[in-house]
């Protein structure tokens with residue numbers, strides 16, 4: 001989701017720079033709506049690389065990941081909650097604010113790497129209820145898939161009930177959310193929470209950014225997107241790119257693959273947005 005949005009924002013800014021408009025003028029233009037300051041956040045976040053890696057391999061000639069190990073290492077968590085958000089969007093000017101329209105979370109056992117349960121809901125946007133053609137073409141989500149769905153406030157309550165049913169929140173259960181990259185939980189989720197009047201729970205203010213986890217395994221690379229992750233892991237994509245549930249499934253497959261190569265996942269993403 002974010003990669004497409006990022007590309008779109010970059011091209012918009014480039015066009016403005018080419019017409020000799022200064023950055024401050026750009027900021028003035030973009031600051032005309034109340035959510036626009038937040039739109040700049042993901043660009044900064046995505047470039048964060050762990051300090052202990054001196055030379056991250058951003059554009060490798062060839063990526064060959066560490067070989068599979070005979071015994072998978074024990075993970076720090078009991079469960080990975082693999083999340084991939086899809087939100088309303090448009091191009092060249094994005095919708096404001098982007099609202100969540102698909103909210104899938106896979107409960108992945110951190111020992112067997114099997115998906116034990118799935119929470120999946122489409123969500124009806126309320127600020128901009130009509131999906132754009134751009135959004136439908138990107139995500140595969142058509143208007144009829146969200147019109148009769150609950151709005152996010154209700155979906156979030158259903159999600160909390162699912163967490164309870166799955167005993168995730170029980171004392172002693174160790175779990176971590178895992179996403180492709182930071183914007184899902186650093187941007188889209190908290191922004192939706194602000195729109196819906198929901199307080200972001202502490203356990204969703206830190207996560208495993210799987211892109212960044214690639215910096216913890218040889219050759220310490222940094223895949224651009226889910227497709228690259230799958231390619232590096234020598235996995236064939238399943239389903240459709242930018243379908244939230246398919247993306248989450250593919251991220252879970254990447255997590256399993258990296259664990260089989262000896263990676264112990266750790267929290268490496270932290271909420272630093274002020275909403």
Ligand SMILES: [Mg+2]
Nearest residue numbers: 001084242247
């Ligand atoms: Mg996605």
